[in-house]
Amino acid sequence: QSALTQPRSLSGSPGQSVTISCTGTSSDIGGYYYVSWYQQHPGIAPKLIIFDVTKRPSGVPDRFSGSKSGNTASLTISGLQAEDEADYYCCSYAGSYTLVFGGGTKLTVL
Amino acid sequence: QVQLVQSGAEVRKPGASVKVSCKASGYTFTGYFMHWVRQAPGQGLEWMGWINPNSGGTNYAQKFQGRVTMTRDTSISTAYVELSRLRSEDTAVYYCARDWSGDYGEMRDWGQGTVVTVSS
Numbered sequence: 001q002s003a004l005t006q007p008r009s010l011s012g013s014p015g016q017s018v019t020i021s022c023t024g025t026s027s028d029i030g031g032y033y034y035v036s037w038y039q040q041h042p043g044i045a046p047k048l049i050i051f052d053v054t055k056r057p058s059g060v061p062d063r064f065s066g067s068k069s070g071n072t073a074s075l076t077i078s079g080l081q082a083e084d085e086a087d088y089y090c091c092s093y094a095g096s097y098t099l100v101f102g103g104g105t106k107l108t109v110l
Numbered sequence: 111q112v113q114l115v116q117s118g119a120e121v122r123k124p125g126a127s128v129k130v131s132c133k134a135s136g137y138t139f140t141g142y143f144m145h146w147v148r149q150a151p152g153q154g155l156e157w158m159g160w161i162n163p164n165s166g167g168t169n170y171a172q173k174f175q176g177r178v179t180m181t182r183d184t185s186i187s188t189a190y191v192e193l194s195r196l197r198s199e200d201t202a203v204y205y206c207a208r209d210w211s212g213d214y215g216e217m218r219d220w221g222q223g224t225v226v227t228v229s230s
Contacts, residue, residue, distance in 0.1 A: 001172065003154070034214040038155070045205055045220035046147075046155065052211075057218060089155050091215045097160075097169040099145070099215045104154035 001094050004029065004102035011108040017078040020105045022090030023071060028100055030071035034093035037066060037075045040104075041086045050075060077107075085109040112136040114206055114221035121227045127194040130224045132206030139187035140164040143209040145217055146180060146191045148202040156202075160213050161189055169213070196228045 005023040012018040022029065022037075029035055035053045038046035048057055050066035053073065063084075065076045073092070077084055090102040117131040132144065146158040159170035161180040168180045179192045189206055204224045207217035 032214075034211075036215045036217070038217075040155075045223055046207075046217075047220075048216065048218050051216040052214075087154075091155075091157070091217075093214050097213050098171060099157045099213070101147075101155045101157055 001028075001098060001100045004090055004092060004100055006088075006090060006102040006105045008103070009106045009108065011110055012077075012080045013110045014080055014082065016080050017076060018080060018107065020075045020077075020088050020090075020107070022073040022075070022092075022102045024073075024092055024094075024100070025071055028071075028092040028094040029068065029073050031095065032093045033068070035066065035068055035073040036091045037064075037073075038089045038091065039084075039086045040089065046089065080109055082109050112208070112219045114208065114219055116204075116206060116221040116224045119225040119227070121229065122196050123230055124197055124228055126196050126228075127192060128196060128226050129190055129192040130204050130206075130226065132189045132191075132221050134187045134189070134208070137208075139182075140184055143213050144180075144182070144189045145207045145209055145213075145215075146178075147205045147207055147217075149205070149223075150199070150202040153202075158191065158204075160209070163189060193226075196226075198228050200226065201228045202226060 037050035040046040206221040208219040210216045
């Protein structure tokens with residue numbers, strides 16, 4: 001399984017919106033509705049912020065939203081805040097009871 | 111509250127094996143799949159596989175087939191991952207993570223991570 005493709009870095013100013021893309025294939029993102037997104041701050045474990053493409057766990061602000069079109073999933077963060085500066089990883093079910101992660105995107109809040 | 115507490119840091123020589131534990135509390139251990147995910151220094155997350163604590167069934171990423179073994183001890187609500195024939199590229203933080211959706215990647219609870227260093 002090849003890793004999903006994410007931009008290595010993105011930046012935005014406070015209050016702006018940013019969208020992180022995650023591109024896979026018809027064997028993973030395109031074939032299933034099981035895409036999740038994780039936020040990771042330096043030195044600590046990842047945190048689930050989106051699952052099943054669009055759903056948010058309780059406690060995750062509605063500034064975070066997910067979507068999918070074809071083989072590409074996207075995470076949009078609106079109203080960017082300083083604490084959103086982190087690494088973001090997408091993850092997709094890839095069939096045969098396996099998962100695959102994206103390479104990660106470092107988000108900088110200017 | 112749910113807790114996943116992992117064992118402490120390990121140092122191994124190339125060619126050796128390492129076994130990391132993940133003790134669960136605050137929920138029914140046998141009710142949720144457990145994934146293992148690793149992260150090499152400065153790198154991204156890498157999925158290694160999962161174990162079904164109820165049946166003991168496992169599924170591993172192709173990359174680790176033949177080198178990884180995931181087990182569990184239901185009497186102490188603990189999952190384990192063992193990696194053999196270690197090489198320097200296995201130096202990483204190893205995480206356990208509880209999946210709320212079976213094996214579809216809804217990993218809501220994570221351990222604190224275990225640093226494994228492979229060095230001669």
